[in-house]
Amino acid sequence: MYSPPATTLPTALRALPQHYGPFRTQGAHIDDAGVRFSVWAPNAGQVCLIGSFNGWQPQPMQREGDGSGRWRLHVPQARHGDLYKYRVRDQHGNEVDKADPYATRSEPAPGNASQVWALDYAWGDAAWMAERGRRQALDQPMSVYEVHLGSWQRREDGHFLGYAEIGQRLAAHCQALGFTHVELMPLAEHPFYGSWGYQTSGYYAPTSRYGTPQELMQLVDTLHQHGIGVIFDWVGSHFPSDSHALARFDGTALYEHEDPRRGFHPQWNSLIFNYSRYEVRDFLVGNVLFWLAYYHFDAVRVDAVSSMLYLDFARSAGEWLANEQGGHENWEAVQFLQQLNRAVYAAFPDVHMIAEESTAWAGVSRPVHSGGLGFGMKWNMGWMNDTLRYFERPHIHRRWHEGEIRFSAAYAFNENFVLALSHDEVVYGKGSLLARQPGDEWQRFAGLRLLYGYMWAHPGKKLLFMGGEFGQEREWHHERALDWQLWQRPLHAGVARWVRDLNRALREHPALHARDFESAGFEWAPLEGHHPTVLAFLRHGAGESVLVLCNFTPEPVPRLRVGLPLAGRWREILNGDAAIYGGSGMGNLGGVEAQRQPLAHMPASAQLALPPLCALVLCHADAGN
Structure with missing residues (x-):
């Protein structure tokens, strides 16, 4: 079986166990004689390769003889940039054209073919990478600016900005306001833009909406050269049922469960990964390692961890199956998350794994060896809910709800918490953070400044969604850019100055960050x-x-x-x-x-x-x- 030379792999991946790097051999790999294609489809009756290099005429692939369920084909005439798909015939003779699960680039929408793509890039962030471990230590300040790339800024004609353009603008903006990190909402390829990236179809391909893989690397590189870390938002809990993607990939429930009580997520109308299959676990663990290695991301925020931990998450009676002990814990997902975090920290000890987890599951940010899930940090959803509920109350009523604003101190050190005012708090009729403040205009702006001051002074790392830094008035919507013209108004400019000064104080005063978790x-x-x-x-x-x-x-x-x-x-x-x-x-x-x-x-x-x-x-x- 072909393996790329070790020298072509990022340094952190060269010592990885083979099973943690399935992307080394699967997918499309360019060599001196063409391109080698490999795909896992163990239950398929036949797999053919179709693409721009063969006139989209099917070329039969060969089944590997090692029982792995992989199919392979070497195509001398294939080149960088060529489009391709796998035509998979199931055991009943039905054929479906599938994108490559390991493709490193996807065809720009509305197409959904995979694209042969080399990932060469000359990085200029050596100074950042050398200092990353120190700068990201748990006793250092961390202030995160969360961004949806498609709606942060746009061109005058309404079209998306490219990765490279956004990188320069983001670097200047975050450096001026003092944010230490940027968190990018999911960038892995997704068929529906309105999912904000949380319905992933191409796990190894950055969305082509904003440019090429190298242009995303340039965005990260630019932020690093300005002293700003970059967090990748990753969805390992569920995936969409689009026919061209992972769903019933070889005619069977390959990546998901066959039984919808385990394999279908009613809340999101999506499919749930089968964590009991080692091939699926390796696909996902390898995916996180891939983004960290090839794109130099500094942390990974894992979405919807609660939905992974509980078999009955967002389900009614009869819609889920209990575990072997009769409980609702998904122990296969627990073992997967522990395996994922162990693998990541072994390969990249200077990064962070951050869980979006909204329940009281114990030990989310505690080591695996002590029974924890192994994450480095966890979003504090309890703090967020209590705080926003309190701040929405009329001022005259707040004296009767003292416990809401004080309660977080009782559990603030049970986990390594991130205080997050994220995109989820300014959508679906909730209104902007500014609009949720009671009182007249002056009181609303004062209340927003108070919210941020309380948050920045509270134990825990900080995260603020874009627009919050200048008091966005309208609720966020992915189809329009932020209302940047508001900066011309004194009260909005005052909010931005306040955020800047909060970040400066956070950096300059160790008392505000050094013992966030003690x-x-x-x-x-x-x-x-x-x-x-x-x-x-x-x-x-x-x-x-x-x-x-x-x-x-x-x-x-x-x-x-x-x-x-x-x-x-x-x-x-x-x-x-x-x-x-x-x-x-x-x-x-x-x-x-x-x-x-x-x-x-x-x-x-x-x-x-x-x-x-x-x-x-x-x-x-x-x-x-």
Whole structure:
């Protein structure tokens, strides 16, 4: 069997076990004498190759004699850029033309053929890659800008921008606002643009809507050269039933389950991977390793992990099958996720695996050897739901819902959490984050700044969906670009300045990031008197402490005494009510003096003014910059 020379593989893949790299031999591989094609279709009666190199006339492929179920053919006249498909005949004589599951490029829509494509690229990000492990350590700041490439910006005629154009613009935008990472919503090829990429058909091919594989590499390279990491959004939970893709690939349920109670997802009208098949597990594990190796992605966000873990996820009675113990846990998926995370961290110890998981499953971001799933981080969906529910409440009602805004501190260190205000929170009638704030225009903008200030000061890494950084007014829609003209309005520009300054403070003050995942890095600060709509807490890290105060009503608190661990000058480093952000300008003239006047368990205290709908952050003058 043909294998490409080890020197053509990215370094991290050369020592991989053979079964973790099925893309090495399957798919279309260019050699000096043409192109070698290989496809897995064990139950097919016949497989033929059709393509632009043979006039789309079927050329029979040979079944491998090793029992692997693979078919192969070498085509001397095939070249880089040629289109092709596999014509698969099942055991009953039915024929379907299939795209190559391992194709590295797909034909631009509306076509769906695969394309022979070499992945050569001269990377210029050596400095980033050498420093990636340090820059992405768990004690470093992480602020993620989530982007849907088709609707972030567009050309004047409404057409998509290309990967390379977007890369230059994204780099400038994120560098100006201080984001450390960009998360790209799914870019693997998908037949329906309106799925936002979450219905993947070509797992090894970046969507051709925005350009070539090399142009996507250029996008990543550009961001890296500007000091910005890139996160790949990956869907390993389900896939669409389009006839040209993975569904019943050889006439049987090859990648999915035969029984719809295991193999069909009613919520998304899609098919579920059969994690009990080692070939399917290797296809998926190899896919993540492929994107990390060939495209230099720095992290992978795994979509819909909850739907993988539970057999009854989004199903009614009679629509699912229990496991052997009679429970609803999908132990095959658990083993797959553990295998995936072990393989990724073994090959790329300086990347992150991040789970979108919305339940209380224990140990999602804990090591496999201690019974966890092995992810590095997990989205904190509980924090998101409680926080947005609280912020949507009229200000006058918030005093009765103090627990909603405080509850996250009770479990903030059970996992390595990412606080995510993602695309899911600004679609399907939910409205934009700005539109969900109560009150008049000034109060809505102040409330949005307060939401971000509270989020950036809260333990955990940060993620914000595009448009949120300048207060997008309309709900997001994938068919239109963001309303960039809003930057011309002072209140919107003020939100952007606030996000920029939050990111700067996050980077410059270790107390705000160094111990995001340690309970010792957080404690409540005592207040004199009961203030149900005021939060006061301290963040500690690297010898520094900062005080965070949040006022969740439009009523200022002109004299608030708070307990502190140190006497002396506490400098105001962030004030969301400052005039430059669109606030009323109330503050403490740059800081306050804490006296050796104990309050509760604290040896010192200070009296200060807390502005309306404001997040205030102060740092002891002997620490920080």
